Amino acid sequence: MIRFLLGRFAYLVPTFIGITIVAFGFVRLLPGDPVLLMAGERGISPERHAQLTEQLGYDRPIWVQYFEFVGNLFQGDFGNSLSTKKPVLDEFLTLFPATIELGLIAILIATLVGIPLGVFAAIKRGSVFDQVSMGAALVGYSMPIFWWGLLLIIFFSGILGWTPVSGRIDLLYFFPNGTGFMLWDSLASGQSGAFTSAVRHLILPSIVLATIPMAVIARQSRSAMLEVLSEDYVRTARAKGMSPFRVVGIHALRNALIPVITTIGLQIGVLMAGAILTETIFSWPGIGKWMIDSISRRDYPSVQGGLLLMAGVVMIVNLIVDLLYGVINPRIRHK
Amino acid sequence: MALLEIRNLTVSFETSTGLFHAVKGIDLSVQEREVLAVVGESGSGKSVAMLASMGLLPKTAKITADVMTFNGRDLLTMPDTERRKIIGRDISMIFQEPIASLNPCFTVGYQIEEVLRSHLGLNRADCRKRAVELFGAVGIPDPEKRLDSYPHQMSGGQCQRVMIAIAIACKPKLLIADEPTTALDVTIQKQILDLLMSLQEETGMGMIMITHDMGVVAETADRVAVMYKGRKMEEADVVTLFDNPSHSYTKALLSALPELATGDRLPTVSDFVDTASLQTEGAR
Ligand SMILES: Nc1ncnc2c1ncn2[C@@H]1O[C@H](COP(=O)(O)OP(=O)(O)O)[C@@H](O)[C@H]1O
Numbered sequence: 001m002i003r004f005l006l007g008r009f010a011y012l013v014p015t016f017i018g019i020t021i022v023a024f025g026f027v028r029l030l031p032g033d034p035v036l037l038m039a040g041e042r043g044i045s046p047e048r049h050a051q052l053t054e055q056l057g058y059d060r061p062i063w064v065q066y067f068e069f070v071g072n073l074f075q076g077d078f079g080n081s082l083s084t085k086k087p088v089l090d091e092f093l094t095l096f097p098a099t100i101e102l103g104l105i106a107i108l109i110a111t112l113v114g115i116p117l118g119v120f121a122a123i124k125r126g127s128v129f130d131q132v133s134m135g136a137a138l139v140g141y142s143m144p145i146f147w148w149g150l151l152l153i154i155f156f157s158g159i160l161g162w163t164p165v166s167g168r169i170d171l172l173y174f175f176p177n178g179t180g181f182m183l184w185d186s187l188a189s190g191q192s193g194a195f196t197s198a199v200r201h202l203i204l205p206s207i208v209l210a211t212i213p214m215a216v217i218a219r220q221s222r223s224a225m226l227e228v229l230s231e232d233y234v235r236t237a238r239a240k241g242m243s244p245f246r247v248v249g250i251h252a253l254r255n256a257l258i259p260v261i262t263t264i265g266l267q268i269g270v271l272m273a274g275a276i277l278t279e280t281i282f283s284w285p286g287i288g289k290w291m292i293d294s295i296s297r298r299d300y301p302s303v304q305g306g307l308l309l310m311a312g313v314v315m316i317v318n319l320i321v322d323l324l325y326g327v328i329n330p331r332i333r334h335k
Numbered sequence: 336m337a338l339l340e341i342r343n344l345t346v347s348f349e350t351s352t353g354l355f356h357a358v359k360g361i362d363l364s365v366q367e368r369e370v371l372a373v374v375g376e377s378g379s380g381k382s383v384a385m386l387a388s389m390g391l392l393p394k395t396a397k398i399t400a401d402v403m404t405f406n407g408r409d410l411l412t413m414p415d416t417e418r419r420k421i422i423g424r425d426i427s428m429i430f431q432e433p434i435a436s437l438n439p440c441f442t443v444g445y446q447i448e449e450v451l452r453s454h455l456g457l458n459r460a461d462c463r464k465r466a467v468e469l470f471g472a473v474g475i476p477d478p479e480k481r482l483d484s485y486p487h488q489m490s491g492g493q494c495q496r497v498m499i500a501i502a503i504a505c506k507p508k509l510l511i512a513d514e515p516t517t518a519l520d521v522t523i524q525k526q527i528l529d530l531l532m533s534l535q536e537e538t539g540m541g542m543i544m545i546t547h548d549m550g551v552v553a554e555t556a557d558r559v560a561v562m563y564k565g566r567k568m569e570e571a572d573v574v575t576l577f578d579n580p581s582h583s584y585t586k587a588l589l590s591a592l593p594e595l596a597t598g599d600r601l602p603t604v605s606d607f608v609d610t611a612s613l614q615t616e617g618a619r
């Protein structure tokens with residue numbers, strides 16, 4: 001197990017270096033000039049432009065800028081945003097809870113719906129339930145998020161008027177930023193209706209964000225379950241006279257979960273990408289929306305810092321998933 | 336009254352190419368204290384026949400029989416909830432691949448205690464105590480510590496001992512051993528057979544020993560049923576069968592014993608008989 005973990009850590013170093021290069025390079029490859037964009041419609045004189053560029057250090061060779069970026073990282077300095085002048089790390093930490101909240105609820109929905117769906121489809125293989133749910137999963141998997149989000153908004157917000165279109169809570173409610181987790185803060189504020197409002201705002205975006213992971217998890221659960229159900233130890237469990245619940249829900253499921261956990265881990269990265277679109281559609285004030293805004297402003301420090309932090313989060317989550325994998329799979333644990 | 340009584344059992348599978356008849360009308364019965372060997376080459380329907388009586392075949396299997404009773408109780412019409420009270424307690428079964436037959440995600444202790452808890456309703460401490468006794472009885476060294484092991488930490492022979500411990504946990508009346516030694520090393524094979532036979536003698540349980548090895552039959556069985564392609568070719572007590580096999584297929588099986596090997600190659604069934612003629616000979 002220790003060796004397994006050390007292996008994982010050793011793997012993180014080159015990954016990290018790769019990510020700094022990509023994060024640094026990506027935004028600079030985009031056409032557009034941050035100084036010009038800062039100046040806006042009014043334009044800017046060539047002298048002022050040169051002065052600002054020098055001030056920001058963008059006149060220096062690219063590799064000097066890169067090593068300064070990495071050097072600062074080691075001092076915990078992610079740079080300051082060009083537009084707000086605030087430290088990128090502060091901006092990230094302020095907005096991050098909104099994204100965690102959305103992502104966590106989404107992955108929870110995806111897991112809690114996806115696994116049972118896949119398991120039942122496997123047990124009732126070939127049945128109408130199997131065909132309908134796996135057909136739906138295939139559709140969900142290939143659903144363009146943007147289109148799907150808009151469709152849900154039109155139906156549930158526009159036609160039925162059940163859910164709000166954007167934001168995290170009604171403007172009616174106001175409370176100082178506590179933890180940044182709206183579900184918690186709204187409950188803690190004690191204002192009646194605040195929590196319900198927060199939930200209502202969360203429903204559509206989390207469903208949209210959950211759709212693709214849910215489809216992937218359901219399909220993976222089904223195939224893992226089908227494979228496991230024909231194993232000798234499942235026959236043994238039945239030969240021992242165990243109830244169908246124990247045979248399927250304990251003996252088979254525990255083994256089927258091993259590949260499913262890996263899949264869920266891989267979906268975290270997909271979720272981050274999905275969050276960028278989802279937050280934009282629903283004006284959800286999280287990291288995803290912040291990234292899109294920063295990219296359109298060519299806010300170099302925000303984009304490179306933000307990308308790096310997001311990648312860091314995905315890496316940490318994957319590490320946790322690997323740990324969990326060891327917990328659930330004894331054959332790994334004892335290596 | 337016979338412990339297990341089977342008359343005219345047929346099992347067929349729905350396959351993509353139509354019905355496949357794996358068992359074509361066999362009669363079998365085992366008495367208390369008796370060891371019945373069921374022999375026949377691979378694919379002759381031995382496992383399927385036993386799994387059918389345990390109710391362990393998939394839904395694609397069509398099972399019919401004139402009689403199929405255990406201890407006087409009709410296995411054909413018995414509801415699943417009733418059957419689950421009997422299998423694992425009064426009839427138990429061990430299989431060919433001991434490591435694959437144990438769940439890799441649970442300790443072997445969990446897998447035996449589960450049986451004790453659900454069939455005998457023992458509490459946690461009693462389960463543990465009984466599990467230690469059972470592991471001791473099947474010759475697992477350091478049983479207390481071994482209970483916390485996972486199957487992949489044990490050898491094939493050890494895993495088969497665990498399977499046997501699970502099978503005898505509730506003092507069954509009948510133990511079905513489906514080629515219990517085929518997947519094991521030769522030296523271990525002998526140990527496992529000896530263990531099974533001494534347990535059988537001690538407890539007086541009935542036993543069905545499925546094998547394709549006439550050597551195993553000679554060492555264990557009171558009576559032998561010979562199967563070929565889903566049919567029972569003949570049945571006799573073990574002395575009669577070895578001294579005076581009435582059927583050409585049985586003769587062929589006997590001559591396939593390694594002791595009788597000539598040259599550098601073991602004789603096989605087809606060296607002795609024309610397999611096509613067996614089909615008609617075996618028909619009733
Ligand atoms: N679930 C199944 N579906 C279709 N055919 C099966 C199934 N199980 C066994 N069979 C077939 O039934 C025949 C008898 O198998 P089996 O009883 O396992 O043979 P053995 O005598 O070696 O134990 C084989 O031809 C096998 O392919």
Ligand SMILES: [Mg+2]
Binds near residue numbers: 381383514
């Ligand atoms: Mg078999």
